[in-house]
């Protein structure tokens with residue numbers, strides 16, 4: 001570790017980052033007018049922006065001070081935090097690129113280098129970033145370590161292997177057996193052992209000694225943040241719901257990428273307080289909430305605003321999503337007294353590593369708990385594990401619950417996979433069916 005770099009990092013943390021945030025607030029453009037269909041925006045939006053800006057800003061000064069790890073969203077990051085890695089989430093960065101409608105540009109760079117257009121756009125954007133150095137975040141630090149888990153998909157393993165090869169850095173893979181019916185004890189033992197076997201490797205890469213006490217503190221924080229996130233989502237059972245799922249897509253960022261850190265824990269307390277206050281005062285995310293919807297799959301990052309407005313203008317609010325729920329669903333298994341097995345249970349059973357029956361049962365209980373009238377399923381070209389089975393799920397939900405549902409063909413971050421006319425036609429037809437069905441009941 002270099003003393004000069006450490007001092008610079010500390011200076012940037014204490015003075016540079018606050019000055020940047022003050023400057024950004026000062027030069028902030030006049031806020032875009034909010035369509036009448038929406039209620040007042042959440043005050044926590046500002047804090048969220050500050051946290052993420054600070055995180056990416058400080059990442060530029062981290063090399064030489066802390067070891068940097070690039071991590072997949074479903075990997076048990078708590079273990080890395082015990083070695084004080086500075087973590088970057090390429091999926092989160094790709095979503096940011098997608099939201100800025102720059103996904104096609106980055107994907108194009110990866111495709112020109114020979115990567116298939118059929119590869120997940122998060123991967124192509126990240127590879128495009130690696131090949132070109134481009135990023136809307138200013139600059140991302142080169143990783144010292146890659147840490148992935150196939151509990152979300154197999155793509156991440158090959159994607160991270162390509163980066164490890166290109167940058168000549170180590171890759172740790174946490175292998176999570178797919179839950180075909182139920183997670184077995186053998187699966188738990190296998191995953192728990194892998195985690196413990198990682199310790200000497202992580203000690204060598206980080207140059208730090210592992211202390212179980214540190215891991216326990218981090219796990220406790222992670223658990224509390226996830227539980228608070230789960231409580232925030234449950235507040236959306238209120239009528240009207242205090243935020244939309246399009247808000248939640250944004251507020252998900254800290255639980256994905258800063259999980260286990262005090263900043264995430266503090267942030268969700270702030271958000272929870274605001275959301276509960278809105279529920280108590282009857283403030284809804286949209287001005288008139290007549291219909292309540294559930295979203296399936298990852299967001300269409302470059303069309304969040306379009307979709308939010310389309311539905312709000314029709315008095316329809318998304319009050320739940322399988323995607324946002326994923327970071328609250330299994331963290332109840334975390335147990336500081338049994339860290340290895342509990343991490344195996346938590347990370348081995350997440351929605352994308354679980355069978356379709358599990359997903360159907362989960363959807364049915366969410367539809368029931370949140371008083372949902374209809375479902376929008378995003379069939380995303382990028383994410384095969386999330387999109388395969390949606391037709392069967394739609395059929396089952398329609399048969400068992402008489403729930404109208406529409407499937408939208410699009411992509412998470414590659415805006416070339418979007419046909420406005422086709423989407424608009426499908427959505428209009430869906431809204432008509434939904435309105436007819438609700439008014440008939």
Ligand code: SF4
Nearest residue numbers: 120152153155382383
């Ligand atoms: S979007 Fe799907 S395919 Fe892409 S990295 Fe995430 S889980 Fe894997």
